[in-house]
Amino acid sequence: MSDNHAEHEEHIGIPGYLVIFLILVFGTIFTYFSSFWDLDSIFPGANTLLALAIAFTKMMFVILYFMHVRWSSKTVWLAAVAAFFWLAIMFAFTMQDYFTRISGVFSV
Amino acid sequence: MTAHGDTHEHHEPGLQHQFEDMHQQEESVSIGMWAFLAQEIMFFGGLFTAYLVFRWRFPMAFAAGSNHLDEFMGGLNTLVLIVSSLTMALTVYYAQKGNRTLQVVMIVLTMLFGATFLGVKAIEYTDKYNHGLVPVTGWNKKVKEDVSAPHVTEQDCTQVGHGDGDDHYVNPKGEFQWKDCSLVKLAQDHNYLTEDEKIGYFTNGEIDANKFRDKVRLFYYIYFVMTGLHALHMIIGLGVMLWLLWKAWIGTFGPKYYAPVEISGLYWHFVDIVWIFLFPLLYLLGRHFLH
Numbered sequence: 134m135s136d137n138h139a140e141h142e143e144h145i146g147i148p149g150y151l152v153i154f155l156i157l158v159f160g161t162i163f164t165y166f167s168s169f170w171d172l173d174s175i176f177p178g179a180n181t182l183l184a185l186a187i188a189f190t191k192m193m194f195v196i197l198y199f200m201h202v203r204w205s206s207k208t209v210w211l212a213a214v215a216a217f218f219w220l221a222i223m224f225a226f227t228m229q230d231y232f233t234r235i236s237g238v239f240s241v
Numbered sequence: 242m243t244a245h246g247d248t249h250e251h252h253e254p255g256l257q258h259q260f261e262d263m264h265q266q267e268e269s270v271s272i273g274m275w276a277f278l279a280q281e282i283m284f285f286g287g288l289f290t291a292y293l294v295f296r297w298r299f300p301m302a303f304a305a306g307s308n309h310l311d312e313f314m315g316g317l318n319t320l321v322l323i324v325s326s327l328t329m330a331l332t333v334y335y336a337q338k339g340n341r342t343l344q345v346v347m348i349v350l351t352m353l354f355g356a357t358f359l360g361v362k363a364i365e366y367t368d369k370y371n372h373g374l375v376p377v378t379g380w381n382k383k384v385k386e387d388v389s390a391p392h393v394t395e396q397d398c399t400q401v402g403h404g405d406g407d408d409h410y411v412n413p414k415g416e417f418q419w420k421d422c423s424l425v426k427l428a429q430d431h432n433y434l435t436e437d438e439k440i441g442y443f444t445n446g447e448i449d450a451n452k453f454r455d456k457v458r459l460f461y462y463i464y465f466v467m468t469g470l471h472a473l474h475m476i477i478g479l480g481v482m483l484w485l486l487w488k489a490w491i492g493t494f495g496p497k498y499y500a501p502v503e504i505s506g507l508y509w510h511f512v513d514i515v516w517i518f519l520f521p522l523l524y525l526l527g528r529h530f531l532h
Contacts, residue, residue, distance in 0.1 A: 147334065154327040158320060161520075165316045168525035180529065184521035192514050199330045199510045201503070208272050216279035220286045227290050231297060 144201060153198045160191045255498030267500050274504040278511050285515055288467050292522065295463065299441055299456045301434065304527025305424040306460030309374065311365060315524035318361050319516060325354035326513045329506050332485075336502040339495040344502075348486045351509070355479050362472050369461075373418030376461040381415035417461070419454040424530060464523055471519060474512045481505050 145153075164187045172179035197203040202213055253263050260266035296303045332347040373381045412418055425448055428434050434442070442453045485505050488494065494502055 144334070147331070150327060150330050150334070153330075154323065157323045157326070161316065161319045161323065164521050164525065165312065168312075168521070168528045171529040173529065181521075181526075184525060185518075188518050188521055191517050195326065195510050195514055195517070199326055200507055201333075205271060206268050208268070209275050212272055212275035212279055216275075216282045219279070220282055223283070223286055223290055224293065228293065228297070231294055 144204060145198060149198070153194050156194055157191050160187050163187060253497055255493075255500070263497055267503070270500045270504055271507070274507045278507060281511060285467075285470070288463070288470070289518070289522075292463050292467070295459050296526075298437055299459065301425050301428045301438060301527075302442070302453060302456030303460045304530060305421065305453075306457045306464070307524060307526035308424065308528065308530075309372075309421075310464070310524050311368070312524045312528070314361055314365050315520050318358050319520045321354050321358045321361070322513045322516050325351050325358070326510055328354065329509045332489075333499065333502050333506045336489070336494040336499040337496055341489065341492050344489045344494065345486065348482055348489055352479055352482045352486070355475055355482065359472060359475055359479075362468065373412050373416065374461055376417050376458045376465065378417065379415045381412060381417065383415045384412040417454070417458050419457050420450065422448055422450055422453055424527070425453055427530065467519055467523065471512065471515055474515070478509055478512055481508065 164184055167183055167187075168180060170180070172183060196213065202209060255266075256263055257266060260269065328347045328350040332344055332351060335343040335347060369375055370380070371382050373384075375381045425434070425442055429448065441456055442448055444452060482505065485502060488501065
């Protein structure tokens with residue numbers, strides 16, 4: 134990790150980066166074609182859920198490998214996790230309002 | 242750390258005086274960049290929240306608006322950005338290796354793909370402008386009255402299209418055009434619409450083309466603000482890359498000093514991540530309804 138400077142510089146090397154790249158390309162193509170499937174007949178919002186799950190996976194690969202967070206110090210991990218934690222608070226506290234409003238109150 | 246045990250005696254050229262050694266400096270710089278990215282996440286997060294609120298409220302209007310975006314262009318741009326992320330990661334790799342030539346090549350490639358992204362975006366925006374899909378009145382192409390074409394005076398909900406027929410609509414003031422109610426009709430027939438949506442789209446129990454248009458317009462507001470802000474980040478990113486290109490050209494970076502390349506990379510990858518979410522959320526809604 135941070136104590137091993139040789140590894141810190143090397144990260145995953147060119148073959149590793151190419152593998153991550155191919156995963157991202159595959160994720161994009163899969164997102165594109167899966168949007169044509171009618172998953173909403175399983176349950177409403179299933180299409181969006183799948184698309185977001187793929188996007189989240191792609192994001193994790195970019196953050197961990199392209200942005201080197203996997204090899205970064207604990208403080209960098211903290212900054213990254215805190216950012217998404219606050220984002221989740223913003224979503225949750227906003228939507229707990231809108232999800233629980235009686236129909237027609239927030240209208241037109 | 243052993244490699245840097247003697248940095249004090251040697252005085253690394255890139256070492257600022259407030260840091261003990263290059264490693265501490267590099268880590269501080271990374272944390273500083275991540276703090277900046279955290280506020281960027283909140284910045285875009287506000288827009289994603291607006292998207293969430295209004296899409297939750299009017300899912301069919303969002304799906305209808307999304308169906309008129311070009312999903313091929315959006316997908317192509319996603320791939321272009323992913324390639325640019327790869328070349329950016331390789332820029333950092335070659336900076337760490339001290340390979341000046343390949344560093345410069347990778348920076349140029351990254352800028353090239355970034356510019357390609359903006360070019361595709363410009364094509365898309367032009368298309369929206371020509372078809373009257375910019376949500377601000379007066380910002381669309383002004384189409385003067387064409388006497389040879391059938392004159393449409395009222396919003397006709399049964400008419401599919403929003404001006405796709407090019408010369409078959411008039412738009413003298415450059416207003417937002419939307420006459421396609423096919424999706425909301427389909428949803429009405431299959432009883433998909435929520436009570437909230439019926440309030441938003443209907444007048445006296447019937448689909449109101451003007452009310453539905455305004456909900457679609459909401460989608461296009463969000464589309465233009467989010468992609469516009471993302472494009473602005475791309476332009477700033479290109480500026481950063483230009484500076485990086487010059488620094489790499491004069492041979493600034495090497496195994497001991499590459500922090501500017503690293504944090505520029507963090508910024509570039511962040512902008513890529515935003516697009517990874519924008520693509521499915523804006524371009525790929527309700528596409529299965531079309532089949």
